[in-house]
Amino acid sequence: xxVSREYIVKRLxxxxxxxxxxxxxxxxxxxxxxxxxxxxxxxxxPTEEQIEKxxxxxxxNDPIYIQLLYYLRDFxxxxxxxxxxxxxxxxxxxxxxxPATLELVTTAFIIAIALGIPLGALAALKRNTWVDHVIRIVxxxxxxxxxxxxALIFQLVFSSWLGILPGAKRVDEFIxxxxxxxxxxxxxxxxxxxxxxxAVFVNALHHIILPAIVLAFYPFGLSARMTRxxxxxxxxxxxxxxxxxxxxxxxxxxxxxxxxxxxxxVIASLGLSFGYTIxxxxxxxxxxxxxxxxxxxxxxxLSYDYPxxxxxxxxxxxxxxxxxxxxxxxHAIIDPRVKL
Amino acid sequence: MSMKPLVVExxxxxxxxxxxxxKAVRGVSFSVDKGESVCLVGESGSGKSTIGLAIVGALPxxxxxxxxxxxxxxxxxxxxxxxxxxxIRGRSVSIIFxxxxxxxxxxxxxxxxxxxxxxxxxxxxxKEELKKKAIEALKNAGLPDPERVYNSYPxxxxxxxxxxxxxxxxxxxxxxxxxxxxxxxxxxxxxQAQILDLLxxxxxxxxxxxxxxxxxxxxxxxxxxxxLVIYAGAMMEFGPVDEVLVNPLHPYTRKLIECVPRSSVRVxxxxxxxGSLPDLRKLPPGCVFAPRCEEAMDICREKEPxxxxxxxxxxxxxxxxxx
Numbered sequence: 001x002x003v004s005r006e007y008i009v010k011r012l013x014x015x016x017x018x019x020x021x022x023x024x025x026x027x028x029x030x031x032x033x034x035x036x037x038x039x040x041x042x043x044x045x046p047t048e049e050q051i052e053k054x055x056x057x058x059x060x061n062d063p064i065y066i067q068l069l070y071y072l073r074d075f076x077x078x079x080x081x082x083x084x085x086x087x088x089x090x091x092x093x094x095x096x097x098x099p100a101t102l103e104l105v106t107t108a109f110i111i112a113i114a115l116g117i118p119l120g121a122l123a124a125l126k127r128n129t130w131v132d133h134v135i136r137i138v139x140x141x142x143x144x145x146x147x148x149x150x151a152l153i154f155q156l157v158f159s160s161w162l163g164i165l166p167g168a169k170r171v172d173e174f175i176x177x178x179x180x181x182x183x184x185x186x187x188x189x190x191x192x193x194x195x196x197x198x199a200v201f202v203n204a205l206h207h208i209i210l211p212a213i214v215l216a217f218y219p220f221g222l223s224a225r226m227t228r229x230x231x232x233x234x235x236x237x238x239x240x241x242x243x244x245x246x247x248x249x250x251x252x253x254x255x256x257x258x259x260x261x262x263x264x265x266v267i268a269s270l271g272l273s274f275g276y277t278i279x280x281x282x283x284x285x286x287x288x289x290x291x292x293x294x295x296x297x298x299x300x301x302l303s304y305d306y307p308x309x310x311x312x313x314x315x316x317x318x319x320x321x322x323x324x325x326x327x328x329x330x331h332a333i334i335d336p337r338v339k340l
Numbered sequence: 341m342s343m344k345p346l347v348v349e350x351x352x353x354x355x356x357x358x359x360x361x362x363k364a365v366r367g368v369s370f371s372v373d374k375g376e377s378v379c380l381v382g383e384s385g386s387g388k389s390t391i392g393l394a395i396v397g398a399l400p401x402x403x404x405x406x407x408x409x410x411x412x413x414x415x416x417x418x419x420x421x422x423x424x425x426x427x428i429r430g431r432s433v434s435i436i437f438x439x440x441x442x443x444x445x446x447x448x449x450x451x452x453x454x455x456x457x458x459x460x461x462x463x464x465x466x467k468e469e470l471k472k473k474a475i476e477a478l479k480n481a482g483l484p485d486p487e488r489v490y491n492s493y494p495x496x497x498x499x500x501x502x503x504x505x506x507x508x509x510x511x512x513x514x515x516x517x518x519x520x521x522x523x524x525x526x527x528x529x530x531x532q533a534q535i536l537d538l539l540x541x542x543x544x545x546x547x548x549x550x551x552x553x554x555x556x557x558x559x560x561x562x563x564x565x566x567x568l569v570i571y572a573g574a575m576m577e578f579g580p581v582d583e584v585l586v587n588p589l590h591p592y593t594r595k596l597i598e599c600v601p602r603s604s605v606r607v608x609x610x611x612x613x614x615g616s617l618p619d620l621r622k623l624p625p626g627c628v629f630a631p632r633c634e635e636a637m638d639i640c641r642e643k644e645p646x647x648x649x650x651x652x653x654x655x656x657x658x659x660x661x662x663x
Binding site for chain 1: 393396397398422426429430431434435437439442443444445446447448453456457460461493495506509510513
């Protein structure tokens, strides 16, 4: 492995710094906005007394640094505080919502990469032909159309008008109840396959198609464009021309050699795009009522659920950092010149 | 008459760029016999590398061959389909480049590249035999530790070792013709001599037809049997190396010879040729060298001089000489 222990340690320290930085910034932002979360906490038609009690319970009367210390205590003790909306520990809320988001984002990324990289490579090979132009237009659209608009349109067309695919939720409850499906890991597609529960698998697959395709648009456009640009460059490099001049067949030069040169930077850019995709997932989940982190965070935002908001954002920060570390490691494995 | 491995006839190549049509090569002809070496000598941008790339069928996409023939073992490669060309490359002609570090893919070991070339060109698929062949090729190129080079990535090797490795790759398929495109320009002087010696040795041993491209007449003198002096894509002078160097006819050749620095004599200032290559998109009428030529006459600026054989085997394109 071309990865040193120092690198891992350095990245873990960075992770801690990033998490606390994000945590503190988010905390301060939530506290300085003029909102009244105590009204929600106090219940329906509260009296003045109840409201004051709620403020006391949520430590909202304390100075902001004392509030921060309270929150840090909760965060470090391990439950990330109690959600003011669900009244459950934020960490357990997040962990139960996480598999849904991971399943959605992973599926979207698989779709994006499986289409984006081959099409980008094809565009580079067929440069300035109609094939290239079509792929370029589609990929520019993919990378620039707003995801919330796309989500609404897809839902409207495929679910409401055509009625061919479900436009909400991960799976239909009645099938889960009928077949006695019990999730193991929380990844419904995976669990249903493990249990051999084909009915649930097909149902879940139907549900994931629309949101995953919508979410895949941005990383698809990005990977197609990156692949095309880098592949074009690689094909012009001397090492590509020399491989051809030394007599290697064109298909070997392209699919074995040039593709590998192209993949390393494309994967790196996809790692960076992961952040945008998570943000995209927030909106897609809200629109498709997908019970993941995005929906959880959206609900938290709508109900001033501060601990849940901070928890969701910290989770995204952790994700982003870890994904980029993984991307770096993949890069080091592909490229022998990179030592981490 | 024995068949020459390489015959180039009246080759004309243009590049199509956004700034206009670049007339890179104009009516160049020469031939190379088995075991013979011909040097293409000229300044940077004179079109000599373009000729080399054309012979291996690896011209950039924006280049067009307007006229001429390139006969490799009596087959005109300009008439071949890309599939047929793929067969010729490496098998009949191969090439080594100026920058050995850039001619190896950074993500693959030298061994992977070399084995692939041997696999696809010689049709050897047995892994052990492939490796044996590859190691042997590296050893033949004078690499003292072929096993290490085989397992190394390009960035782990020096320029000299990489150029030897490139020679190993190019010759692993036993081509009849080798194009050496300024193979020593980017190397230290001591390494230059080693690589030149190696090329000479391999040429004799394998009976290679060698096309050696250089801007350095000193190097050419040591390597070649024949010299072809090119200026702005056109032939200036062509002949046996001793003839051309001892008895140069063209004013450009004479200037080039004057420019070779000699370490044995302190000549003071280094010589150079005033002016620069003409714009290859807008060539002047008449002789292309006339604007820089001290001996230019009126006719030189009006009419392009034809290539004439002044002595047997010694050709020059200059109005000073009559047939």
